[in-house]
Amino acid sequence: MIPFTTFQSRVVPMPINNIDTDQIIPARFLKTTSKEGLDKNLFCDWRYETDGTPKPDFILNTPRGQGAQILLAGDNFGCGSSREHAPWALTQFGFRAVVSTSFADIFKGNALKNSLIPVVVSPEVHAKMFLLAEDALVTLDLAAQTLALPDGTKVEFAVDSFSKTCLLEGIDELGWILKQTPAIEAFEGGRALSVNTLG
Amino acid sequence: MREEPGAPSLIYIDLHLVHEVTSPQAFSGLRARGLKVRRPDLTIATTDHSIPTSDRSLPILDPIAANQVAQLDINCKEFGVPHYGVHSEHQGIVHVMGPELGFTQPGMTVVCGDSHTATHGAFGALAFGIGTSEVENVLATQCLLQRPSKTFKVQVDGTLKPGVTAKDIILAFCAKVGVGGATGCVLEYTGSAIRALSMEGRMTVCNMSIEAGARAGMIAPDETTFEYLKGRPFAPKGEEWDKAVAYWKTLPTDEGAVFDRTVTIDADTLEPMITWGTNPGMGVSITGAVPDPSGIADALDRDNVEKALAYMGLEAGKPVLGRPVDVVFIGSCTNSRISDLRAAAAVLKGRKVDPKVRVMVVPGSMDVKRQAIAEGLPEIFREAGCDYREPGCSMCIAMNGDQLQPGQYSVSTSNRNFEGRQGKGGRTFLASPLTAAASALAGVVADIRSIL
Numbered sequence: 001m002i003p004f005t006t007f008q009s010r011v012v013p014m015p016i017n018n019i020d021t022d023q024i025i026p027a028r029f030l031k032t033t034s035k036e037g038l039d040k041n042l043f044c045d046w047r048y049e050t051d052g053t054p055k056p057d058f059i060l061n062t063p064r065g066q067g068a069q070i071l072l073a074g075d076n077f078g079c080g081s082s083r084e085h086a087p088w089a090l091t092q093f094g095f096r097a098v099v100s101t102s103f104a105d106i107f108k109g110n111a112l113k114n115s116l117i118p119v120v121v122s123p124e125v126h127a128k129m130f131l132l133a134e135d136a137l138v139t140l141d142l143a144a145q146t147l148a149l150p151d152g153t154k155v156e157f158a159v160d161s162f163s164k165t166c167l168l169e170g171i172d173e174l175g176w177i178l179k180q181t182p183a184i185e186a187f188e189g190g191r192a193l194s195v196n197t198l199g
Numbered sequence: 200m201r202e203e204p205g206a207p208s209l210i211y212i213d214l215h216l217v218h219e220v221t222s223p224q225a226f227s228g229l230r231a232r233g234l235k236v237r238r239p240d241l242t243i244a245t246t247d248h249s250i251p252t253s254d255r256s257l258p259i260l261d262p263i264a265a266n267q268v269a270q271l272d273i274n275c276k277e278f279g280v281p282h283y284g285v286h287s288e289h290q291g292i293v294h295v296m297g298p299e300l301g302f303t304q305p306g307m308t309v310v311c312g313d314s315h316t317a318t319h320g321a322f323g324a325l326a327f328g329i330g331t332s333e334v335e336n337v338l339a340t341q342c343l344l345q346r347p348s349k350t351f352k353v354q355v356d357g358t359l360k361p362g363v364t365a366k367d368i369i370l371a372f373c374a375k376v377g378v379g380g381a382t383g384c385v386l387e388y389t390g391s392a393i394r395a396l397s398m399e400g401r402m403t404v405c406n407m408s409i410e411a412g413a414r415a416g417m418i419a420p421d422e423t424t425f426e427y428l429k430g431r432p433f434a435p436k437g438e439e440w441d442k443a444v445a446y447w448k449t450l451p452t453d454e455g456a457v458f459d460r461t462v463t464i465d466a467d468t469l470e471p472m473i474t475w476g477t478n479p480g481m482g483v484s485i486t487g488a489v490p491d492p493s494g495i496a497d498a499l500d501r502d503n504v505e506k507a508l509a510y511m512g513l514e515a516g517k518p519v520l521g522r523p524v525d526v527v528f529i530g531s532c533t534n535s536r537i538s539d540l541r542a543a544a545a546v547l548k549g550r551k552v553d554p555k556v557r558v559m560v561v562p563g564s565m566d567v568k569r570q571a572i573a574e575g576l577p578e579i580f581r582e583a584g585c586d587y588r589e590p591g592c593s594m595c596i597a598m599n600g601d602q603l604q605p606g607q608y609s610v611s612t613s614n615r616n617f618e619g620r621q622g623k624g625g626r627t628f629l630a631s632p633l634t635a636a637a638s639a640l641a642g643v644v645a646d647i648r649s650i651l
């Protein structure tokens with residue numbers, strides 16, 4: 001994994017609550033066996049007409065939606081299906097953070113494993129960020145766990161400390177768990193006595 | 200099993216269920232690292248999402264789906280994972296076939312790359328959905344890193360009235376707390392109305408825990424649980440069975456345990472429920488009216504209700520009852536078990552569905568299908584004018600060609616009414632199998648209680 005570094009970006013506002021993973025990447029694109037090529041169908045049904053032409057009003061089809069790394073979404077982002085295709089599609093499109101007042105649990109876990117930071121802010125900060133000028137730049141510093149807004153305010157956000165270490169140091173989670181193999185083996189040894197197992 | 204300072208707990212997984220959609224990239228990851236599946240004996244796979252529900256002897260026409268299905272076969276063979284694939288006599292929707300074969304047992308930790316894994320919580324298992332990276336972690340190590348959750352008690356007391364089912368309990372819960380209302384929580388469903396449910400009803404309830412945002416949903420095991428499990432192919436046998444039951448009896452939550460949050464639902468006054476909007480929390484009782492956004496103070500909330508009503512083509516303040524429907528879908532891991540099919544068949548027996556409505560009945564597994572045949576249910580469905588199909592996820596997720604056309608309305612027994620979930624532009628009303636069957640007969644959203 002590549003270590004996560006501080007970055008500065010414009011913000012792409014999507015003021016919709018409960019954006020579910022079926023909207024982020026519709027199920028018909030999950031027949032793939034690869035992680036690649038999902039960005040072109042990110043928000044597909046909001047982004048394109050039935051004939052495939054881009055809907056001019058949808059934010060990702062406007063200049064503001066291009067080339068930015070922070071998505072600002074309504075409450076409870078990423079609810080629904082566990083598909084990791086959602087953060088894959090978002091990161092392939094270029095996003096490195098999503099800001100909301102809350103995230104669905106599975107999406108949050110999936111995002112952190114793909115260097116996409118789920119940033120939870122208060123409703124006040126959330127409302128204020130929707131008023132940012134189109135070209136306003138926000139700086140995300142993961143080490144400091146802050147979002148720096150153009151007016152100089154720094155907003156702190158919470159990140160699970162283990163995920164943060166993994167992201168900053170480029171540690172991969174599976175590699176870390178594999179190092180616990182002796183403990184796993186010891187547990188399996190003791191578990192032979194337990195009754196609720198299949199193996 | 201282990202906690203290190205600064206690291207989340209490592210938990211050991213007793214049962215890992217795998218399906219074709221969320222696993223291929225995980226197996227590729229193992230291959231890239233030269234890893235094996237640590238415990239193929241605690242791992243089972245089935246094919247359910249991408250497969251057609253038409254004649255199984257025919258090849259899969261969609262080449263991308265065919266490739267995904269073939270890939271799971273290849274992966275399972277290479278890594279030694281038992282696979283109940285398309286031609287297996289036990290193939291089925293992962294959350295239907297796992298429990299019915301006796302894989303799911305009380306006290307287990309159960310995971311699957313699928314958000315409806317909470318279904319298995321009906322047995323008093325801690326069961327939750329994971330993403331593909333975690334599928335890879337579990338395949339490789341049988342372990343996951345886990346953060347603590349909050350506890351949330353859902354107390355359902357009283358007696359359900361005729362026409363009101365387990366599905367209505369969970370739709371009422373989702374409507375009460377909202378689609379994100381239980382985020383970060385593990386639910387425990389309890390109370391006399393839960394105790395009175397069959398295992399299949401309990402699975403329906405736990406299945407939709409995720410629709411309120413919960414990580415998992417559980418019901419304490421009791422005699423109903425043991426009765427259901429006894430004699431299932433993978434349940435413990437003989438002396439092992441007695442030991443297992445003795446252990447399972449120690450599992451229920453202590454009397455007086457403190458929960459972070461509690462919500463109560465009154466089963467006595469519960470009515471059949473139906474959703475009107477574009478998430479499962481947007482539900483009302485069948486006789487109720489859809490909300491009027493003009494009465495909502497918060498601008499974003501108001502916008503969202505307006506957007507949902509526009510998508511659904513519904514008028515503010517009017518009931519859903521009586522709205523014409525184009526399709527009725529009876530199936531999915533929420534409601535495709537034998538008791539669901541029996542309930543729908545009892546309504547449809549000797550009657551004809553409205554000829555304008557396409558009624559799809561999709562059993563959840565090959566075992567359900569066999570039992571339905573033994574009970575003569577397919578004839579009842581066919582004589583009533585239904586399209587009775589082969590087991591799979593089907594129009595719950597519309598990956599396999601079973602789908603709504605843009606603008607069509609469906610009463611569905613599945614679990615999600617998100618925009619486009621059942622086909623691009625399709626509009627879904629979630630409801631129980633009884634409400635679905637009654638609506639199939641009437642050609643409009645109907646109240647089952649009017650024909651009981």
Ligand code: SF4
Nearest residue numbers: 315531532592595596
């Ligand atoms: S039936 Fe629907 S919700 Fe259940 S596993 Fe299949 S796609 Fe998912």
